[in-house]
Structure formats: C-alpha cells, structure tokens
Amino acid sequence: xxxxxxxxxxxxxxxxxxxxxxCVQDMDHENMFWYRQDPGLGLRLIYFSYDVxxxxxxxxxxxxxxxxxxxxxxxLILESASTNQTxxxxxxxxxxxxxxxxxQGTRLTVV
Amino acid sequence: xxxxTQTQPGMxxxxxxxxxxxxxxxxxxxxxxxxxxxxxxxxxxIFLIYQGSYDQQNATEGRYSxxxxxxxxxxxxxxxxxxxxxxxxxxxAQTDSWGKLQFGAGTQVVVTP
Numbered sequence: 001x002x003x004x005x006x007x008x009x010x011x012x013x014x015x016x017x018x019x020x021x022x023c024v025q026d027m028d029h030e031n032m033f034w035y036r037q038d039p040g041l042g043l044r045l046i047y048f049s050y051d052v053x054x055x056x057x058x059x060x061x062x063x064x065x066x067x068x069x070x071x072x073x074x075x076l077i078l079e080s081a082s083t084n085q086t087x088x089x090x091x092x093x094x095x096x097x098x099x100x101x102x103x104q105g106t107r108l109t110v111v
Numbered sequence: 112x113x114x115x116t117q118t119q120p121g122m123x124x125x126x127x128x129x130x131x132x133x134x135x136x137x138x139x140x141x142x143x144x145x146x147x148x149x150x151x152x153x154x155x156x157i158f159l160i161y162q163g164s165y166d167q168q169n170a171t172e173g174r175y176s177x178x179x180x181x182x183x184x185x186x187x188x189x190x191x192x193x194x195x196x197x198x199x200x201x202x203x204a205q206t207d208s209w210g211k212l213q214f215g216a217g218t219q220v221v222v223t224p
Contacts, residue, residue: 030210031210031212033212035214040120040216041216042117042202042214042215042216042217043202043204043214044214045211045212045213045214048210048211048212050209050210050211056209056211058211058213059213088154090156092156092212094206094210094212096144096206096209096210098161099146099158099161100146100156100158100204100212101158102155102156104154104155105154
C-alpha cells in the first residue's frame, strides 16, 4: 500500500515563528503536492513538485515556500507564520495521471 | 490555468435514490484527467473514480459513474442506490498534462433514511 506520512497531526505555533511541515511518501512518486483546506473553499493548491528540486507555484503560494531535496520528501515552510495561515494542510503524491494519495493532514493553529 | 467549479454546496438525498453531483472545468490543455474524491467526517481523502480526456467511454466504478461531456467541459458524478455511508464531502479534481492536480470547492452530501 502507498503511504504518505505527514510529520504532525496537530500543531500550534506562535505568530512570527518559522514552521516546517514535512511529508514523506514511500512509492517513488514523481509528483507531490501541498494543499490547504478551509471550509467552503475546498482544497487550494499551495505548491506542486514534479521532480526533485523542481517546484511550481499553485494558486496561493504567498507566505509559503517548499523544498524537495529528495524524491520521497516534500517540505512546506511558513517563513513567518501568521494567524491567517491557521488551516488544515494536506500533502499528496501521485504518478500522473493516476490517483493522488493523501496524508492524514496537519491541523495547524497559529496563535 | 485550470479552474474547477462545483455549483452545489450541499445536497440531501434519500437512501436508495441516485444523486448527481455537478462539476465543470475549464482548461485549454488537450490532455487532462478528471477525478472524484470522497472525504468523510474523519477527514481522509478517498479516491472514487478517474476519467482521462481521451477516454471514449464514461468511467464506472461500482455504484459510481462519471458522466463525461467533453464539449460542455462537464464531469458529473452519479452515485446510484445511495447508502447512509455515502454521507460525506465530495470533491471534483483535474490534472493537466504535467500532473498538476487542482480541486473544486466540494459538495456536501447528506443521505437520509
């Protein structure tokens, strides 16, 4: 079975902190994604990576950056966390154009 | 740029009835994929069905079928014989030729006895 693992299920951070959300997949997928999910807005794509060290901005990249140094790991970085970044963050991986497999999500609260 | 539209924020359906969830998309890419996912209250994302842009026939998976109308850029999900366990949020999604996967806002389905 494909496994996508996010490092934390729940996270509470202070405004201004640098936050790292880690995602690891074990199926050698090229594509990896970071989304945030907010009620009424669905899943909005933050960043997408189709290969190691390759990244593309999604619809809402402002305030975020990403890192993909190894194929299995895709990190989302909040350089200076703000309260409007309180959300559920979902990581996914896929072999395009097949289905994407999702992690369990990280619920981030910025106070 | 891709854009996925789900116009129904929520729906009630009676058990054993069929329900159609609407999805339209907007892309200039000739090669793309269309997906439906289910998200129950527990939060996990469950893959339901996939349709490729060059597929001639509509995709079916058990009680799920995708009504693909390419000219109208429409990819509606039909759930036949609804069950109480079908109550969930349903998301339509699209990939482009690079594999970039984007989602609509979702439709909340509540199945009533």
